[in-house]
Amino acid sequence: MTRSTLTTPPPGAEPPKTHPDGPSAGGSLGSHFSRCFGCGDDHPTGLHIAAVTPDGASVEAAFTVGESHQGAPGLAHGGVLASAMDEVIGMSIWLLRKPYVTARLETDYLLPVPVGTTLHLRAWCTGIAGRKAYLEAEGRVGAPGGPVAVRAAALFIEVDMTHFAEHGDLAALQAEHQDYEVNP
Numbered sequence: 001m002t003r004s005t006l007t008t009p010p011p012g013a014e015p016p017k018t019h020p021d022g023p024s025a026g027g028s029l030g031s032h033f034s035r036c037f038g039c040g041d042d043h044p045t046g047l048h049i050a051a052v053t054p055d056g057a058s059v060e061a062a063f064t065v066g067e068s069h070q071g072a073p074g075l076a077h078g079g080v081l082a083s084a085m086d087e088v089i090g091m092s093i094w095l096l097r098k099p100y101v102t103a104r105l106e107t108d109y110l111l112p113v114p115v116g117t118t119l120h121l122r123a124w125c126t127g128i129a130g131r132k133a134y135l136e137a138e139g140r141v142g143a144p145g146g147p148v149a150v151r152a153a154a155l156f157i158e159v160d161m162t163h164f165a166e167h168g169d170l171a172a173l174q175a176e177h178q179d180y181e182v183n184p
């Protein structure tokens with residue numbers, strides 16, 4: 001894909017080290033927050049993406065484009081597809097059990113995606129350099145080996161829990177993840 005230097009691991013980047021508390025090969029990831037637009041079960045209009053990890057290091061999910069995801073008539077909105085990419089990439093970095101946020105997301109749209117299409121999504125980490133994580137994702141039409149409709153590359157930055165305390169609603173996050181501490 002067309003990927004900028006900002007989302008390309010620099011020389012010396014290390015492979016990701018998955019956390020022992022993360023799901024093992026074949027396990028489900030679950031939602032990181034019930035009201036998340038990408039994965040939350042309680043979000044009324046969200047994407048409801050549910051992922052598994054085939055190997056403990058990458059994630060896979062299926063996302064069916066619905067009526068509410070249209071941009072042009074009958075076709076998926078590009079922003080919705082970018083959201084799906086962001087979500088599975090975020091799920092894949094959560095295998096490290098450290099909080100990261102999206103700093104940069106690059107997306108290539110290779111094929112139009114009609115309403116009713118199931119996209120088979122996959123995301124993985126290509127390297128870690130300090131607080132920076134480099135990640136990629138793809139969405140294939142109809143089957144895990146189908147044609148690639150969307151590709152993405154991302155730079156995620158590791159933050160600490162004060163990021164959510166200062167800018168968001170840490171209490172809501174901790175209500176679902178009692179293990180998070182603001183000052184671990």
Ligand SMILES: CCCCCCCCCC(=O)SCCNC(=O)CCNC(=O)[C@H](O)C(C)(C)COP(=O)(O)OP(=O)(O)OC[C@H]1O[C@@H](n2cnc3c(N)ncnc32)[C@H](O)[C@@H]1OP(=O)(O)O
Pocket residue numbers: 006032086087090098099100101102103104132155157159
């Ligand atoms: C606990 C579970 C939580 C799960 C969360 C799931 C989230 C799902 C994914 C999302 O949707 S996250 C929501 C969308 N993203 C954001 O709201 C992030 C908004 N941006 C920020 O909060 C800050 O800009 C950020 C934390 C990313 C960085 O700010 P910092 O002050 O911590 O770091 P700094 O600006 O010093 O940048 C650190 C390094 O990253 C680089 N960098 C930061 N932003 C960049 C960018 N956009 N492009 C390229 N490089 C970037 C920056 O140049 C620098 O490189 P060097 O160390 O080499 O100097």
